[in-house]
Amino acid sequence: MKTLSKLICIGTVILLFNTNIVRAQNEPPFSIKPLGSNSNITLEFLDGYIESQMEENHISGMAASVVVGDEIVWTKEAGLANRETGTEVTDSTLFLTYSVSKNFTGLALMQQYDKGLFGLDDDINDYLPFEFVHPQFPGATITFRMLMTHTAGITEPWSLIIGLMVEGHDTPIALSEFMENFFVPGGEYYSTSHFSNFEPGTVFSYSNVGATLAGYLAEVISGIPFNDYCKDSLLKPMGMDNSSFLLADIDTNNLARPYEHNGSTFTPLGHISNPTLPAGFFRTSNRQMANYLKTLVNNGNFEGEQIIRHHGHRPHIAK
Incomplete structure (x- = not known):
């Protein structure tokens, strides 16, 4: 059985959620407890861990994937993308990714x-x-x-x-x-x-x-x-055709609605935009984001196409 810590060493993890972050992006709306250094944490454990953190932090819906090499070794969708319609989160549900943009x-x-x-x-x-x-x-x-x-x-x-x-x-x-x-x-x-x-x-x-x-x-x-550049030169080559920085490009019926939780109830919020588009307004799904992760862990290559040279995508990335 593969352990999570080993997977993180050789793969990449992404988590998407629809909790409101209209406030300053350096002030997170919740704080997920760290997993610690336990090398025996399994992906099975991660299922329950994420669900407990969703409940504790009042997260309406989320999606996550773990990618190792060319393989998606674990994926999870949970909760509701739209609480008013009862729409559940799926691997194609779009989320606003904020600074992942x-x-x-x-x-x-x-x-x-x-x-x-x-x-x-x-x-x-x-x-x-x-x-x-x-x-x-x-x-x-x-x-x-x-x-x-x-x-x-x-x-x-x-x-x-x-x-x-x-x-x-x-x-x-x-x-x-x-x-x-x-x-x-x-x-x-x-x-x-x-x-x-x-x-x-x-x-x-x-x-x-x-x-x-x-x-x-x-x-x-x-x-x-x-x-347009991102769509033609990045997203389409990585199989991320339904992803975009613009609301006009996507089906908002498939977009997870943001919510604010006041301690007892969820309040639905609108889909937002801002002139700082390149910094925080990219929307994508769990399935399509996994393609980006594959590109990262394969030195900028996605299914045989070199999206970016490996020397260009590693040394110049800041946390």
């Missing part, structure tokens, strides 16, 4: 790197249609590596991000419009408070706007709108 944004940009279209330590201003100058360190060079490792000196302006959230449809603000108005002085969303007091490249500071800028650079360098 950054995986695909990083891959989109690194595909451009694979093609030799930029260097990791290049100045991003050599590629942007506007100039990004850090107001506290105007002489600093901001590089692709800094963006991808959250060291570019961009803060997390949550009041702005939450204020731009829309419900029931995709954001009307284009990626290019949001980026220019955020980074250029005088822009609608510009503020010197959006930038850190430490020199770029020196301190880790998690930034959804920085990840969004990475997605915008993938769009600018490829010459293809970000979501």
Whole structure:
């Protein structure tokens, strides 16, 4: 019998759930207890463990997979995708993945790197249609590596991000419009408070706007709108045809509804969108996410097609 700890060493695990995270994404809505270092934890144990954590943390529905090599060795769907209709979670139920979205944004940009279209330590201003100058360190060079490792000196302006959230449809603000108005002085969303007091490249500071800028650079360098590029160059080759950053692309009847739990009841929430699409608004299913996991554990290769070179997908991934 395979143990979970050994599987994690040679495989990858993903868990999707429909609990509300409209609050800051660095403030989790619940805290799943760690499994510890017990090397004898089995996948059979994981079934019961997840169910107990769902009950304890009031999670309406979830889906998870464990992938080893080319094989899905364990999968689980539990709970309800929609409590009002009684719709159960299946392996094709779509979930909003929040910051897992950054995986695909990083891959989109690194595909451009694979093609030799930029260097990791290049100045991003050599590629942007506007100039990004850090107001506290105007002489600093901001590089692709800094963006991808959250060291570019961009803060997390949550009041702005939450204020731009829309419900029931995709954001009307284009990626290019949001980026220019955020980074250029005088822009609608510009503020010197959006930038850190430490020199770029020196301190880790998690930034959804920085990840969004990475997605915008993938769009600018490829010459293809970000979501279209991801669909054609990443998702379709990995068999993830029903996944997307846009609500308009998917069947919302098959999308797990988010819920907020107040201690006694579940309150249904709407499906949301935001100009920071590349940072947190990718939607996919357990079945399709498993294909991405296969790609990761097989050095960027999915069923014989090299999605990204193995040297490009490992050294430059930040936690």
